Amino acid sequence: MSEKTIHLIIKRQADPNSQPYTEEFKIPYRPNMNIIGCLMEIQKNPVTADGKETTPVAWESVCLEEVCGACSMVINGRPRQGCSTLVDKIQQPIRLAPMSTFPIVRDLIVDRSRMFESLKKVKAWVPIDGTWDLGPGPRMPEKDRRWAYELQKCMTCGCCLEACPNVSSKSPFMGPAPLSQVRLFNEHPTGAMHREERLDAIMGEGGITDCGNSQNCVQVCPKGIPLTTSIAALNNATTAHSIRRFFKN
Numbered sequence: 001m002s003e004k005t006i007h008l009i010i011k012r013q014a015d016p017n018s019q020p021y022t023e024e025f026k027i028p029y030r031p032n033m034n035i036i037g038c039l040m041e042i043q044k045n046p047v048t049a050d051g052k053e054t055t056p057v058a059w060e061s062v063c064l065e066e067v068c069g070a071c072s073m074v075i076n077g078r079p080r081q082g083c084s085t086l087v088d089k090i091q092q093p094i095r096l097a098p099m100s101t102f103p104i105v106r107d108l109i110v111d112r113s114r115m116f117e118s119l120k121k122v123k124a125w126v127p128i129d130g131t132w133d134l135g136p137g138p139r140m141p142e143k144d145r146r147w148a149y150e151l152q153k154c155m156t157c158g159c160c161l162e163a164c165p166n167v168s169s170k171s172p173f174m175g176p177a178p179l180s181q182v183r184l185f186n187e188h189p190t191g192a193m194h195r196e197e198r199l200d201a202i203m204g205e206g207g208i209t210d211c212g213n214s215q216n217c218v219q220v221c222p223k224g225i226p227l228t229t230s231i232a233a234l235n236n237a238t239t240a241h242s243i244r245r246f247f248k249n
């Protein structure tokens, strides 16, 4: 082992029903390492800092370029991506923990299904099903396309849900990411076909009224998505929608 080491303190849990515990690791330092590199190093030689053999730490990652959202975890108290967090840029010892808003699977792996279920609930897609060629879609004005591009950067990583005090296992609140996707698809020329259904969905249980306006979400989003702007726009849209509905009935 080289002289310089990286010190990690990792919260672990063998399965959803067992008790969490922590283990410390000291691994050889290399410049420009990210957190996933550290976990791979532990996987190669799963021995704790005090020399005890252990099981490799389990984590999830896919793209390693902050696009898939799979390697979200809490690093030194902040929800972020293991792939884009560089050891040289953070303090040691580095504390890793799984996100607490989602059910634990094992070690740093959590089950983010609640977010995907919310995306289904709000129909977060453009309805273009068909076996035939529909031709090119309608064009969007450049200024709309630009902000829509910012919203579509969401990688369902779950960091904004983890940071939100109103999202928890005890609350049905869907959280900022699915809400922001409602704004994205409602403003799309074809996506707008489901506009009213989406607004109805976020006016129900676990919807927009559960937002407590803490604004934590926008501070942790790795993609810098203007989540609070989306929520404010949806507050206006849902108010207008309920007034329209009132006069229709």
Ligand code: SF4
Pocket (backbone or CB within 6 Å): 153, 154, 155, 156, 157, 158, 159, 160, 161, 176, 177, 180, 220, 221, 222, 223, 224, 225, 227
């Ligand atoms: Fe992650 Fe940002 Fe999407 Fe929330 S809005 S899930 S923090 S990318």
